Amino acid sequence: MKTYVCEGCGHIEFDDPPVSCLVCNSVLEAFEEDAAAINSPANSAELTEAEKKHIPTITVVKECGLIPGGVCTDVHVKVGEIEHVMQDDHYIRYIDYYLDRNFISRVWLSPGVCHPAAALHLNASSGTITAIENCNVHGNWMAEVSL
Ligand SMILES: [Fe+2]
Structure with missing residues (x-):
């Protein structure tokens, strides 16, 4: 790749x-x-604290209901397993989403007011979701799940 x-x-x-x-x-x-x-953990079976603060966690909610009468699959992304800080000098700048490795959306985040998290409502019920987050200090980190 x-x-x-x-x-x-x-x-x-x-x-x-x-x-x-x-x-x-x-x-x-x-x-x-x-x-x-994209940064990758030295040992994915034994993540460091810094890696746990940067690798996104992805939660898929199949039955959302916000958009009635069809498919509405929520994809929630949180950075990370240990919540990343959102301070003026150190924060998550954005989260890019992909479906089957094709870009679908960027969510910009502001320090202070935004949590290190985002959500999309997708008209899709299968495929692979990729999330890449960008930390202004520590660069890009990625996670993937199947819908
Ligand atoms: Fe960071």
Whole structure:
């Protein structure tokens, strides 16, 4: 799996760079392949406290009901297993969501008023959800679940 990073906004695309950035509209040339774009834990069976504060946790709620008469699948993302701080000098800047590794949404977060969390209501009931969070100090961290 290759990862490409937009130099304009930090958005990450998988496998191939897009014609233009789906978050900030930067052109293809703004994307650089970066195999180290996403941090990964040294030992996923034994996470450090810092890793537990950054790796997103994803909760899927199948029967939401907010949008009646069809599929409404909620995907809740919280950073992380140990809640990350949201202080002016250290906070989660945004959470990018993907379905089957295709970008679907970015949720921007402000320190102070926002929790390190986001939710989307999806018109989809299958596939793989990826969440990538960006910490302003500690970079990008990722998690995936199947719907
Ligand atoms: Fe952090």
